[in-house]
Amino acid sequence: MNKPNTIKTKKRWYKPLLKLFLLSTITFFATSILLTLALAFVNPNLTMLMVIKRDETNEQGERQRIRKDWVSIDKISPHMVLAACAAEDGKFMLHNGFDWEAIQKAIKSNKRGKKLRGASTISQQTAKNVFLWPKRSWLRKGFETYFTFLIETCWSKKRIMEVYLNVAEFGRGIYGVEEAAQAYYKKPASKLNRNEAAMIATVLPLPSKRNPAKPSNYMVRYQHIILRNMYTLGKIDLDNANPPNPKRKRK
Numbered sequence: 001m002n003k004p005n006t007i008k009t010k011k012r013w014y015k016p017l018l019k020l021f022l023l024s025t026i027t028f029f030a031t032s033i034l035l036t037l038a039l040a041f042v043n044p045n046l047t048m049l050m051v052i053k054r055d056e057t058n059e060q061g062e063r064q065r066i067r068k069d070w071v072s073i074d075k076i077s078p079h080m081v082l083a084a085c086a087a088e089d090g091k092f093m094l095h096n097g098f099d100w101e102a103i104q105k106a107i108k109s110n111k112r113g114k115k116l117r118g119a120s121t122i123s124q125q126t127a128k129n130v131f132l133w134p135k136r137s138w139l140r141k142g143f144e145t146y147f148t149f150l151i152e153t154c155w156s157k158k159r160i161m162e163v164y165l166n167v168a169e170f171g172r173g174i175y176g177v178e179e180a181a182q183a184y185y186k187k188p189a190s191k192l193n194r195n196e197a198a199m200i201a202t203v204l205p206l207p208s209k210r211n212p213a214k215p216s217n218y219m220v221r222y223q224h225i226i227l228r229n230m231y232t233l234g235k236i237d238l239d240n241a242n243p244p245n246p247k248r249k250r251k
Contacts, residue, residue, distance in 0.1 A: 032131075032146075032147070032150065033150065033154075035131075036147070036150040036151060036154045036155075037154055039130065039155075039163070040154055040155050040159055043070050043163075043166070044130050044163065044167060045068070045070060046066075047129055047130055047167050047175075048131075048132060048133050048134070049129055049133075049134050049167075049169065050066050050068075050167075050175060052133065052134060053066075053169070053173070054066055064172060064173045065173050066173060066175065067173050067174050067175065067179050067183070068166075068174075068175040068176045068178075068179050069176060069178040069179050069182070070166050070176060070178070071166065071176070071177075071178040071188075071189055071190075072162065073158055073159075073161060073162035073165070073238065075178075075188070075189065075190045076162075076165055076177055076178070076189045076190060077189060077190055077191065077192040077193075077197060078235075078236070079192055079193060079194045079196075079197035079198075079230075080165065080177050080189060080192050080197040080200065080201075081161055081165070081236050081238065082197070082230050082233060082235070082236050083194075083197035083198045083200065083201040083226055083230060084122065084161070084164070084165060084201055084204075085122070085233060085236055086198070086201070086226045086227075086229035086230040086232075086233055087198075087201035087202070087204055087226045087229070088120075088121075088122055088125070088201070088204055089121045089122040089123075090229060090232075090233060091121075092121065092122050092123070092157070092161070092236070093157060093236060093237075093238075093241050095121060095123075096152055097121060097123040097124065097148040097149060097151070097152035098121060098123075098124070098145075098148065099121050102121075121148075122160065122161065122164050123148050123151060123152055123160055124144055124145075124148045125164065125168070126148075126151060126160050126163055126164040126167070127144050127147035127148040127150075127151055128140070128144050128147075129164070129167045129168060130147075130151075130163060130167060131143070131147045132144060132147070156238075156241070157238055157241035158238035158239060158241075161238055165177045165189075166178070168204065168207075169207040169208070170183075170200060170203055170204070170207055171183065171184075171203060171207050171208070171210070171211065172207070172208045174207070177189045177192075177200065180200050180203075180212075181196075181200070183213075184196075184199075184200065184211070184212040184213045185212075185213075194227065194230065195223070195227070196212075198223045198226040198227045198230065199212040199215060199219065199223050200212050201223075201226050202215070202219045202222045202223050202226065203219075
C-alpha cells in the first residue's frame with residue numbers, strides 16, 4: 001500500500017536540486033550581464049591575474065608588487081593601439097570577437113602536434129584578463145567565449161581596446177601600457193613612438209620574461225615583424241569599427 005508514496009518521494013527528491021540549478025543559472029547570467037554593462041563605464045582596476053601574480057615571489061623570495069596607472073584611450077599613443085593589433089589581432093576592427101580563420105588554423109596545427117599563436121583575439125584576451133583566471137582549461141575557455149560575446153555586444157571596440165591596454169601584463173608586476181611606457185622609456189604612453197610601441201608589444205606573449213629596455217635578439221626580430229604588420233594595417237580608427245561582412249569577398 002505504500003508503493004505509490006514511495007514512487008512520489010523518488011520523483012520529488014530532485015526538485016530542490018533543479019530549483020537550485022535554475023536559480024544559480026539565472027543569477028549567473030543576470031550578474032554577468034549587469035557586471036559587463038557596468039564595466040562599459042567603470043574601470044576594472046584590479047583583475048584576477050593581478051591578484052594571483054601578486055602572491056607569487058621572485059628568486060629573492062619577495063612578493064610581486066602591482067604597478068599600474070590607468071589612462072584613457074585618448075592618452076595612449078595611436079602607435080600603441082596599432083602595435084597591439086599588429087602583434088596580437090590584425091582583424092580586431094573587423095571580427096565580432098572571434099577570428100574563425102585563425103581558430104581553424106590553430107586546430108589543424110594542433111592536430112599535427114604544433115601550436116599556432118594568434119588564435120586568441122584581443123577581445124578574448126580582454127574577457128580573460130578582466131573576468132577570469134589565467135590557468136588554461138576547457139572550463140575557462142567556455143567562460144571566455146561567453147564573456148567575449150558579452151563585451152563585444154555591450155562594449156565598443158574603443159572600450160575593449162582601452163581596457164585591454166590598461167589591464168594587460170607588460171612585464172613582471174607591470175600592468176597597463178602607461179606603466180610600461182614609464183618603466184621602459186621614462187615617458188607617458190601618449191608619447192610612445194612607432195618603434196617603442198612595437199617593442200612594448202613584443203612582450204605580450206611572455207611578459208614576465210621579456211624586457212623592452214634590454215631587448216633580446218629575438219625581441220628585435222619580432223619588433224621588425226610587428227613594424228611590418230603595422231605598415232600593412234595602416235591605421236586603426238577605433239571610432240569607426242566595421243562590422244563583419246560575411247558576403248565580402250576576400251582578395
